[in-house]
Amino acid sequence: MRLIPLLKDSYYFFKRRLFLILWISLVTYIFYNTYMFYFNGRQFYYIRRILGLGLCISRGTASVINLCCALVLLPLCKKLNQVLYRILSKLWPNLFFFWLERAKSFHMTVxxxxxxxxxxxxxxxxxxxxxxxxSYDERMKxxxxxxxxxxxxxxxxLSQPGLTGVSMLIIILLMGMTSMRVVRRNIYNAFWYTHQLYMLFIALLIVHPLSGVLKExxxxDVESSPITSHEEGWSNSSSIDTHKFISIRSKTWTWMAFPLGCxxxxxxxxxxxxxxxxxHILEVTHMPGRTLSxxxxxxxxxFMCRMGQYILLQCLDISLLEWHPFTIVKVPTSNSRNFVVWVRVxxxxTEHLERLLLENGANRLSFLVDGAFSSPMEGAAADEVALCVAAGVGITPFVSLLHHMLLKPRTKLPGRIHLLWIVRTEEEITWLADLAxxxxxxxxxxxxxxxxxIEFYVTGTKGNDIKAFEGKEECSATHMVVINEKGKITHALSNNEKSMTDDEKASLLTPNRRRHACTDDEKRNNLNHMKYYEIAKEYPLLGCRLKRGRPHWDRVFGYWVHLYPHKRLNLYCCGTKKLVKSLKNKCKYITSNTKTKITIVHERFS
Ligand SMILES: Cc1cc2nc3c(=O)[nH]c(=O)nc-3n(C[C@H](O)[C@H](O)[C@H](O)COP(=O)(O)OP(=O)(O)OC[C@H]3O[C@@H](n4cnc5c(N)ncnc54)[C@H](O)[C@@H]3O)c2cc1C
Structure with a gap:
C-alpha cells in the first residue's frame, strides 16, 4: 500500500532533479574518460612516472573546466536568445520559456x-x-x-602557466564568493564588478596551457606500442634518450571556439x-512606496517589445558601467512611440537616480537602453488561462497584460488572467488602480x-498604511493577532497584556472581524486625528477585491482546482524566494493529488 506513494515521490524527485542528475553524470563521464585516457595512455608513461595520479586528476579536471567555461557563457547571450525565441516560438514556445527560466540556474550550476x-x-x-x-631525474630532464x-x-x-593559473584561481574564487546570495543582496556592485573580470579570465584560460609544460x-602506433618496452626503457638509461617528446596539445580552443564565438x-x-x-525621459511620476514611473x-x-519583456537601462550621469534591468509595464504601440518602466528605489x-530626478529634473539625464529581452513571464500573454501572483514591484511583468486587455478587450490571448497582487500598504495599489x-x-x-x-492582498497593518501615507506619524497599535496557516486567529498579544480589556480580547479573537492590529477603540481614536488612505473610497470596484493579510493558499488553489478540474495551467510568480518556494510546494501538491496540473514559472528581481 505504501509502495505507490513512495514510487510517486521518487518519480517527482527524479523529475525535479533530472537536470542536476544529467549534469553530474555528464561531468563524471568526461572526468572519468579523460582520467582513464591519461592513466592508460602509453604516450604518457614517462610523465606519469614523474607526476603519478596528479597528471590524471589535473587533465580530467581540465576537461571538465573546459566544458564549464564553454557552457557558462551560453545563457548570457541575450541577443542570440532572442533569435532562438523567433525560431522556437513558431515550433515550441514552451521550450524557449523553459530554457529562459532555467537559464539562471543553469548558469549557476555550471x-x-x-x-x-x-x-x-x-x-x-x-x-x-x-x-x-x-622526482627530478637527469634521464628525463x-x-x-x-x-x-x-x-x-x-x-x-612563477612561470607563465603558474602565474596565469593562480590569477585565474583568484578571479574565479572572487567571482564565486561575491555571487553568494548574501553578498548579491547586500553589495550587488561587488558581484557585478568582479563578474566584469570574465574577459580577463577567458584570455588567461586560452594562454594558460600554451606553454606546454606537460609532455607526451x-x-x-600508440595502440600497439607495448608498455613493457617503456618499462625496459626506464630501467635502461641509454634507450630513453632515443625517445621523442612533444607538448600535450591544448584542447581549450576546441571547447571554447563555438560558445566564445557566439x-x-x-x-x-x-x-x-x-x-x-x-x-529621453518624457514623464516622471513619483508613486507611493518610493517607486518611480x-x-x-x-x-x-x-524599437519593438512584447508584454513581459525587460530592458537594461544605463544612466550615463550615474555610472558608465552599470546596466540595470527593468520590466516594461507599457509597451510601445504604433500610435504611441514610448514605453513605461516602474523603478522601485x-x-x-536607484537612489542616485531618484536624487538626480529631484535635483536636476528629467531633461538633463541621458539614458541608454539595451534590449528588449525575453523573460519567462512573457508566456502569460500566450496562455488561455494564466494564473499570476506578484509581490510588490513584482507586478511589473503583468501590468502590460492589463494595458493590452484595456486596448483589445476581445482578443483571444491572453484568454483569462487570475491576478493576485500582494502589497504591504493599501497605497501601493494606486500604482495600478486607474488601469485596473x-x-x-x-x-x-x-x-x-x-x-x-484580480485580487489585492494588503499584508501591512493600517498602522503601516498611515506611516507610509503620512511619512512621519507613529502607529499607536499595541496589539498583535497571530493567524494560523488556515487563516484563523489563534491568539492575541499585547505590549501590555494586562491593559487589554476582555472586550478587546474578544474582538481580536473573533475570526469574522477584520484582521487588524488596532482595537476598535484605537481605530476610533485614530480616525479622529489621522487620515489614512482607503482605496475603496476612490475605487469601489477595486475595494471589493481587496483583502487583508496574506493569501490563504489552500483556498486560492482550491478555487482554481474547482474552476479548472482537468486542465494544465501555468502559474506565473514574480516575488520573493519564500513566496516562490511556498507556491512551488503548493503546485507540486496539487499536481500530484488532483487532476489539475499546475506548473510554476517564476522570476526573481534579486
Ligand atoms: C529581469 C529583471 C527585471 C526587473 N524589473 C524590475 C522592475 O520592473 N522594477 C524594479 O523596480 N526593479 C526591477 N528589477 C530589479 C532591479 O533591477 C533592481 O532593483 C535594481 O537594479 C536595483 O539596483 P540598485 O543599485 O539601486 O540596488 P542594489 O542595492 O544594488 O540592489 C538591490 C537588489 O537588486 C538587485 N540588482 C541590483 N543591480 C542589479 C542588476 N544590474 N541586475 C540585476 N539585479 C540587480 C540585487 O540582487 C539586489 O538584491 C528587475 C530585475 C530583473 C533581474
Missing part, C-alpha cells in the same frame, strides 16, 4: 561546478609542481619542468546596438468580464 573543479585542478597542479621537483632536483616549487609557480611521447558576436551586437539606443521615448523607430543606483479599474469596466462593456480576476 559556475559552481567550475569553481569546485578549478580548486581541485589547482591543488593537483601544486602537487605536480612538487613532484616535478622531488627533457620532460621535467624543474631544472634541477629539489628546485623550489614556488619558483616553478611521440609513438608511431558570446563575442552577441556582445559586439549588443554593444553596437545599445550605444545607439539613447532615450518613467515614461521613456523609443530609442529608434523600429532600493539601493545605490478601467480594464474591469472595459471588459464589462465588451461583455468579457470573466477575462480578468
Amino acid at each position: 559556475a559552481v561546478t567550475l569553481v569546485m573543479l578549478a580548486l581541485v585542478h589547482s591543488v593537483s597542479h601544486f602537487v605536480n609542481l612538487w613532484n616535478f621537483s622531488r 627533457e620532460i621535467n619542468f624543474a631544472k634541477y632536483k629539489n628546485e623550489s616549487p614556488f619558483f616553478l609557480l 611521447e611521440i609513438l608511431d 558570446f563575442l558576436i552577441d556582445l559586439l551586437w549588443r554593444i553596437s546596438s545599445r550605444n545607439r539606443a539613447k532615450v 518613467l515614461t521613456l521615448s523609443c530609442p529608434y523607430n523600429q 532600493k539601493g545605490d543606483w 479599474n478601467d480594464t474591469i469596466l472595459q471588459l464589462r462593456d465588451a461583455n468579457r468580464p470573466d477575462r480578468l480576476h
Whole structure:
C-alpha cells in the first residue's frame, strides 16, 4: 500500500532533479574518460612516472573546466536568445520559456561546478609542481619542468602557466564568493564588478596551457606500442634518450571556439546596438512606496517589445558601467512611440537616480537602453488561462497584460488572467488602480468580464498604511493577532497584556472581524486625528477585491482546482524566494493529488 506513494515521490524527485542528475553524470563521464585516457595512455608513461595520479586528476579536471567555461557563457547571450525565441516560438514556445527560466540556474550550476573543479585542478597542479621537483631525474630532464632536483616549487609557480593559473584561481574564487546570495543582496556592485573580470579570465584560460609544460611521447602506433618496452626503457638509461617528446596539445580552443564565438558576436551586437539606443525621459511620476514611473521615448523607430519583456537601462550621469534591468509595464504601440518602466528605489543606483530626478529634473539625464529581452513571464500573454501572483514591484511583468486587455478587450490571448497582487500598504495599489479599474469596466462593456480576476492582498497593518501615507506619524497599535496557516486567529498579544480589556480580547479573537492590529477603540481614536488612505473610497470596484493579510493558499488553489478540474495551467510568480518556494510546494501538491496540473514559472528581481 505504501509502495505507490513512495514510487510517486521518487518519480517527482527524479523529475525535479533530472537536470542536476544529467549534469553530474555528464561531468563524471568526461572526468572519468579523460582520467582513464591519461592513466592508460602509453604516450604518457614517462610523465606519469614523474607526476603519478596528479597528471590524471589535473587533465580530467581540465576537461571538465573546459566544458564549464564553454557552457557558462551560453545563457548570457541575450541577443542570440532572442533569435532562438523567433525560431522556437513558431515550433515550441514552451521550450524557449523553459530554457529562459532555467537559464539562471543553469548558469549557476555550471559556475559552481567550475569553481569546485578549478580548486581541485589547482591543488593537483601544486602537487605536480612538487613532484616535478622531488622526482627530478637527469634521464628525463627533457620532460621535467624543474631544472634541477629539489628546485623550489614556488619558483616553478612563477612561470607563465603558474602565474596565469593562480590569477585565474583568484578571479574565479572572487567571482564565486561575491555571487553568494548574501553578498548579491547586500553589495550587488561587488558581484557585478568582479563578474566584469570574465574577459580577463577567458584570455588567461586560452594562454594558460600554451606553454606546454606537460609532455607526451611521440609513438608511431600508440595502440600497439607495448608498455613493457617503456618499462625496459626506464630501467635502461641509454634507450630513453632515443625517445621523442612533444607538448600535450591544448584542447581549450576546441571547447571554447563555438560558445566564445557566439558570446563575442552577441556582445559586439549588443554593444553596437545599445550605444545607439539613447532615450529621453518624457514623464516622471513619483508613486507611493518610493517607486518611480518613467515614461521613456523609443530609442529608434523600429524599437519593438512584447508584454513581459525587460530592458537594461544605463544612466550615463550615474555610472558608465552599470546596466540595470527593468520590466516594461507599457509597451510601445504604433500610435504611441514610448514605453513605461516602474523603478522601485532600493539601493545605490536607484537612489542616485531618484536624487538626480529631484535635483536636476528629467531633461538633463541621458539614458541608454539595451534590449528588449525575453523573460519567462512573457508566456502569460500566450496562455488561455494564466494564473499570476506578484509581490510588490513584482507586478511589473503583468501590468502590460492589463494595458493590452484595456486596448483589445476581445482578443483571444491572453484568454483569462487570475491576478493576485500582494502589497504591504493599501497605497501601493494606486500604482495600478486607474488601469485596473478601467480594464474591469472595459471588459464589462465588451461583455468579457470573466477575462480578468484580480485580487489585492494588503499584508501591512493600517498602522503601516498611515506611516507610509503620512511619512512621519507613529502607529499607536499595541496589539498583535497571530493567524494560523488556515487563516484563523489563534491568539492575541499585547505590549501590555494586562491593559487589554476582555472586550478587546474578544474582538481580536473573533475570526469574522477584520484582521487588524488596532482595537476598535484605537481605530476610533485614530480616525479622529489621522487620515489614512482607503482605496475603496476612490475605487469601489477595486475595494471589493481587496483583502487583508496574506493569501490563504489552500483556498486560492482550491478555487482554481474547482474552476479548472482537468486542465494544465501555468502559474506565473514574480516575488520573493519564500513566496516562490511556498507556491512551488503548493503546485507540486496539487499536481500530484488532483487532476489539475499546475506548473510554476517564476522570476526573481534579486
Ligand atoms: C529581469 C529583471 C527585471 C526587473 N524589473 C524590475 C522592475 O520592473 N522594477 C524594479 O523596480 N526593479 C526591477 N528589477 C530589479 C532591479 O533591477 C533592481 O532593483 C535594481 O537594479 C536595483 O539596483 P540598485 O543599485 O539601486 O540596488 P542594489 O542595492 O544594488 O540592489 C538591490 C537588489 O537588486 C538587485 N540588482 C541590483 N543591480 C542589479 C542588476 N544590474 N541586475 C540585476 N539585479 C540587480 C540585487 O540582487 C539586489 O538584491 C528587475 C530585475 C530583473 C533581474
